[in-house]
Amino acid sequence: MIVDDSNIIRRRIERSQQIARLEVVGAASNGREAVELFRRTQPDVVTMDLTMPEMDGVECVQELVAINSKVLILVVSALADKATAVDAIEKGANGFLCKPFTDRQLNEALEELLSEA
Amino acid sequence: MLKEEEIRTFIDGATNYFEISAQQAATVGSPYLVTDGNPGAYEYTGVIGISGSRKGVVYFSAPRGMLTVLLMRMQETDTSDENIKDLVGEVANTISGNARRDFGKNFVISVPTVIAHDLNKVTAPHSRSYVIPINWRTHSAKLVVCLE
Numbered sequence: 001m002i003v004d005d006s007n008i009i010r011r012r013i014e015r016s017q018q019i020a021r022l023e024v025v026g027a028a029s030n031g032r033e034a035v036e037l038f039r040r041t042q043p044d045v046v047t048m049d050l051t052m053p054e055m056d057g058v059e060c061v062q063e064l065v066a067i068n069s070k071v072l073i074l075v076v077s078a079l080a081d082k083a084t085a086v087d088a089i090e091k092g093a094n095g096f097l098c099k100p101f102t103d104r105q106l107n108e109a110l111e112e113l114l115s116e117a
Numbered sequence: 118m119l120k121e122e123e124i125r126t127f128i129d130g131a132t133n134y135f136e137i138s139a140q141q142a143a144t145v146g147s148p149y150l151v152t153d154g155n156p157g158a159y160e161y162t163g164v165i166g167i168s169g170s171r172k173g174v175v176y177f178s179a180p181r182g183m184l185t186v187l188l189m190r191m192q193e194t195d196t197s198d199e200n201i202k203d204l205v206g207e208v209a210n211t212i213s214g215n216a217r218r219d220f221g222k223n224f225v226i227s228v229p230t231v232i233a234h235d236l237n238k239v240t241a242p243h244s245r246s247y248v249i250p251i252n253w254r255t256h257s258a259k260l261v262v263c264l265e
Contacts, residue, residue: 005228006207008193008200015192051210053228078214083222099211100137 001041002027003034003060004049004076009099013047013076016103019110031055035063042068045113048093050077050084058091065092072113076101119247119264124148126219127175130212131251131260138211139190139253146250156246156261158239161201162232163209169225173242173264175216177209183256202231212260 002010002024010027017024025041028034032054038046046064050057057075064071075088078099085096094116097109128145135143151157162178184201193200206229213226232238246263 006203006210008188008191008203008207011193011195012191051214051226051228078211079226080215080218081220081222081224084217099214100134102137102140 001025001034001037001043001046003029003031003046003052003057005029005052006049009049009076013106016106017110018103018107019114021114022110031057031060031063034060035067038064038067038071044070044072044117045110046071046073047076048073048088050075050079050088058088061088061091061093072117074109074113076106118245119262123219124247124249124262126216127212127247127260127262128249130215131177131249133215134208134211135187135251135253139187141190141253143251143253146252148247148249151241151246151248152244154241154244154246156241156248156263157259158232158236159258160234160236161205162239163206164230164232164239165209165213166227166230167213167224167264168227170221170223171264174261175209175213175226175263176239176261177205177212177258178239178261179205179208179251179258180256183253183258186254186256198233202233205229205233206231 026037028037030052048057073093074095075093076097095113158178159180164176185196241263249260251258
């Protein structure tokens with residue numbers, strides 16, 4: 001599942017991810033939509049933006065982990081300070097990829113995430 | 118008032134964006150100070166409100182031609198007005214968010230607001246703004262940093 005308030009980024013992640021065992025089950029444009037979609041589709045892996053309207057990414061990470069503690073969450077955000085990455089990881093995210101990113105960086109980050117499973 | 122190294126943070130953010138997202142470097146002209154509260158804009162502007170340790174706005178403004186080519190370089194085939202507006206907001210968001218590497222977590226950024234087709238609506242909250250000219254391919258854009 002892809003969560004980002006930018007349609008371009010949602011499409012970019014869907015287009016660029018080349019990991020055969022991953023299939024995109026849905027996309028959401030804010031944290032609130034993401035929680036609803038997560039309950040319906042029960043994805044194993046989530047890419048999560050942080051700065052979003054309605055419900056931000058850190059709050060959403062907490063909600064998703066409360067629903068399913070085994071979900072793997074890759075934060076994909078422009079917020080480049082270390083404290084934000086640490087905060088997201090402490091709230092339950094499993095990895096952090098800083099925007100802007102190349103296709104290769106995205107796939108490497110997803111591979112690393114899956115290797116934790 | 119911005120320090121020289123703080124302006125450098127935004128220059129680096131802008132060049133990094135083009136280098137990675139478009140895989141084609143942009144050049145940056147000499148930053149200059151505007152003191153009349155009107156730093157100017159192009160057809161599409163993505164505005165990020167800044168709060169916390171600093172207050173003001175950061176905005177990225179560009180013509181449609183540049184944003185269309187940038188979308189295409191990102192392998193995006195939908196170059197509709199909606200996607201152009203999405204992109205200009207995303208560029209502003211990415212450059213502002215990346216600035217937290219130097220400004221820290223208390224440099225709080227808003228979600229983007231996009232102003233399109235109405236140059237008069239693009240205003241700076243304070244009289245003094247730094248304008249960073251950005252040249253990419255044959256196109257020109259500007260990054261405006263207006264912080265207390």
